[in-house]
Amino acid sequence: MVKTVISRVNNIAEDTSASHALVFEHGRADARYWHDLWRFRELAGFLAWRDIKVRYKQASLGVAWAVLQPVIQTLLLTFVFGKLAKMPAGGLPYFLIVLCGNLAWQLFTAAFNGAGNSLVGNSHLISKVYFPRLVVPISALALALVDFGVMLLLTVPTVAFYGILPTWQIFYLPLFVLLALVIALGAGLWIAALTVKYRDFRFITPFVLQIGVFVTPVGYRTDFLPNWRDLLSLNPLSAVVDGMRWCLLGGRTNLYMPGVAVSALIGAILLGTGLWYFRQTERRFADEI
């Protein structure tokens, strides 16, 4: 008799706890994670806003850095590929080919770097407050987007100055921006989670980017390299760079659709596995960081 009463009380307790309570124990997959992530979207906004604000606080310097470095890199690549290597330009000013390619590349670089370093950079938050850790790498993308916006505002008039006015292709630009961010976030999640445990991965990022600038068609057109095109397409960033160039130069370069498809596929795989690994390791971040 007493036993049944107790078990009924227990049942009531279970019922209420299931609906209101937050239960956590070891290894428990948290069903509310995505709900929490949504609840903390404002935090993501604030973190992004903090990064942007701090970056542009010393206004002149902030903008100058966002612009100066890519401009110098563009000039350098124009010189190496256009003047020294005499790669075919197909009647376009070589400077513009590199300018548009580099715009895409810089977006990826900034987003990948930002996401990859975000956890270690915010370690003081991670060891002191709970929030879904995904907030951190996602919010790191915002700064890259703002820098990209600034560059874009300078690029479009420059292209127009050479007599190439924006055409309908420009409306596809957001798609390639999205593709760049998906790839950057996917790779960035891997790096961010791995860096928490193995600090070496911090050195891998610059190394990858250094090689990447050459194996990605930042400084040359792929449509004049038919033999290499398929191989280059295995690099998901080729399609991003080619695509943005196609958008900004009014379709004067060819867009290789199989390349875009491969890039989207690889991007999706990177993001999927990146999310999986991040979620696997996330609960140990505070102990290991």
Add this chain to the structure above:
Amino acid sequence: MSELPVISVENLSKRYIIGHETRQDTLRDRLSHGIACLLRGRRTIIEEEFWALRDMSFDIRSGEVVGVIGRNGAGKSTLLKILSRITEPTAGRVTLRGRVASLLEVGTGFHPELTGRENIYLNGAILGMSRLEIARKFDEIVAFAEVERFLDTPVKRYSSGMYVRLAFAVAAHLEPEILIVDEVLAVGDQQFQEKCLGKIRQVTRQDARTVLYVSHNLKSIEQLCDRAIYLKNGRIAGIGPASEVVSQFIHASSANHLAPAEVRLSPKLVLKRFTLDKLECLGGGKLSYQLQITANESVSIQEIFILVQNLQGERVGLLDLRRLGGARRLAAGATLGIKGDIVSCPLVEGDYVLGLFMHADNEQREHRDLIQFHVHPAASRDGLPAIVTQSLGVALISGDYHEEIYRAP
């Protein structure tokens, strides 16, 4: 329904693995270690388990204010980290019924370049407030912190007092059903501490908020808490009415003289040695100390203080070990050794504990309860009767005097 505990902890355990000497924090280490193991044909595990919490269970009902006490390393911080969901338990289960906010540090996420106004929003969001909520309480927060005039000044220009006031003000205006607080009142001036305690008391009484409060200040635990939990070596050593548990803790700790051999001061610094030449001394007598701090990685130590506290957790004084030339830089593996004397110990009879305050690589940490020692009554002067301890106050003031008696003219 309302009988259900708000916080329910069942058989909670947390294990940390501490690598000894062979920290495999880089991939290279891990790889070379793995290869070495393969060559030797078996795994050599030089890792040690450390149970920060062991099989802990307790319930806290709605509206209770519960204090958590214990020495350094007893598991207080780990418990709070698990309850705040920052880290995951190794075994056991925690059930929380209600919205939780935790305050393990004052000013988490404050950015020095941002203004006071901006930091209020940022910090509020980090603590889990929505933008609307912050906007609604903004004026109240500013008034509480008394920083109206400096709202649009970057906080790097704030005095440390202003910084702490602003940071606490944001936290004090959280409105969770469960509030988890770690030692945050240890900072700031006395008056502001009182104000903060008052604020906590007010919200708990008015709105039946549940609070879990960790502090070394036993007096504030007694004042603020209904119940207390005394942790020792990761287990519950006592639980019950705050005053009873506090006296149990005081009693237990006076039987216990030395801190563990090594104390991790920060991720990069380990306290290898902190000793006194004797654990009992006379009031006004000489006391010598030795300090050895080893750096695992290169680190810059801006400030060191030795903190002196009584067993109630009140600060009695501190010993300034800052250096005139600025920060001390230690290369990886280097050890900083300090030897010194407290020339005439200005303490009245009683038990005291020494702790360390470290400011290294822009991180400030306090480590209390490292050494305990006893001060015996000062020798009475030239055969004068001794004065009872209760009349002496807290400090031993010594001085010379001359006297004359002027006769009535």
